[in-house]
Amino acid sequence: MNSRGRIHFFLALASASIIGVSAQAKLRILTENWPPISYEEKGAAKGMAVELVQAIQKDLGNKSSIEVVPWARGYKLLQTSPNTMLFTLIRNPEREKMFTMLGPVARGNTTVFSLTKPQRHFKDIEVMKAKATVAVTRGTAFESAARKEEYKNILDVRDTEMALRLLLAGRVDLICDDSLAIRDALTRLKIDHHEINSVKELAEYNLYLGFSPGTDATEITAWKKSLETLKKNGQFASIYKKWLGEMKPPSRVEVIYPLDKLQRAAKESSSLHSARN
CATH class of the missing domain: 3.40.190.10 (Periplasmic binding protein-like II)
Known part of the structure; x- marks a missing residue:
């Protein structure tokens, strides 16, 4: 094999190696x-x-x-x-x-939750959407669902547990999340499940x-x-x-x-x- 042939051979070999690395x-x-x-x-x-x-x-x-x-x-x-x-x-x-x-x-399902004994009461769902503060995990489908339902006051938070803590502290009126995730968070935080009430299921997914x-x-x-x-x-x-x-x-x-x-x-x-x- 002449020098030109060797050059072509090694170039082809190098190219194949790069392609292999890329594919993997x-x-x-x-x-x-x-x-x-x-x-x-x-x-x-x-x-x-x-x-x-x-x-x-x-x-x-x-x-x-x-x-x-x-x-x-x-x-x-x-x-x-x-x-x-x-x-x-x-x-x-x-x-x-x-x-x-x-x-x-x-x-799972997307559900809106409140405290069983809320600090604020709303006469109907439309008033709730206009005045209640809803905590949702930032950038999630739960945030999108709350906005689609036209809740006006949405607070983006880090995760489900933070949203739940804010609800229990009375700093928000509602949270929008998955019911299974909420139940798990209540268990981990050692909070009686009866303290949280399902307001409305928005969607199954x-x-x-x-x-x-x-x-x-x-x-x-x-x-x-x-x-x-x-x-x-x-x-x-x-x-x-x-x-x-x-x-x-x-x-x-x-x-x-x-x-x-x-x-x-x-x-x-x-x-x-x-x-x-």
Whole structure:
């Protein structure tokens, strides 16, 4: 092989190495402090969804650590950093446009809560929406739900526990969150569950693993196949029961891909046509 041939050979070899490294870019895995789904205890990630993700990692030979970060930070990284996964995501139209979502991995509901014996009383729901202060975790689907319901005075806070503490201290009138997360926070804070009252359930939802734009499609496919295996062999159901008791686990597996502009336009047109009919 002449010198020119050797140069071409080594350039091709280097190029192949770079492509291989790129294709195997390490997936960064993030979650939030939202017990019992995910939380940090003594420096380690814990929770129902954490145990599920660890089972998938074991199946795939994935060695990435699970980082517990504030929701707002994790959500920002999911929007801006390729090869990032954040769990768990509530599926809604806004997120359908942005992320690839795998699941469902759990079910929940968005509910507005008050104290059983509130300091302030409102004669009806419309007055409550106009005058009550509602605490929500910053940047979450619960904040979006409260704004969609047209609550006028919304206070963004760090997490569910902070919202609950503010409610118990009488510094806010309401909180909007998931009923399971509220029950878990009450238990951890050793507060009688009867002190909190459900005002209105706004919506039921499914929770997903969220993958950022630019994440390798083969990586997502591998996670999907692993989740399917765990649901078929009963391991998913066992994890679900361990953390969530007798709540029925979701059985199906689906990948929700981001809708492009043409797909969104077609979907919105179809919805409008259905509404007219």
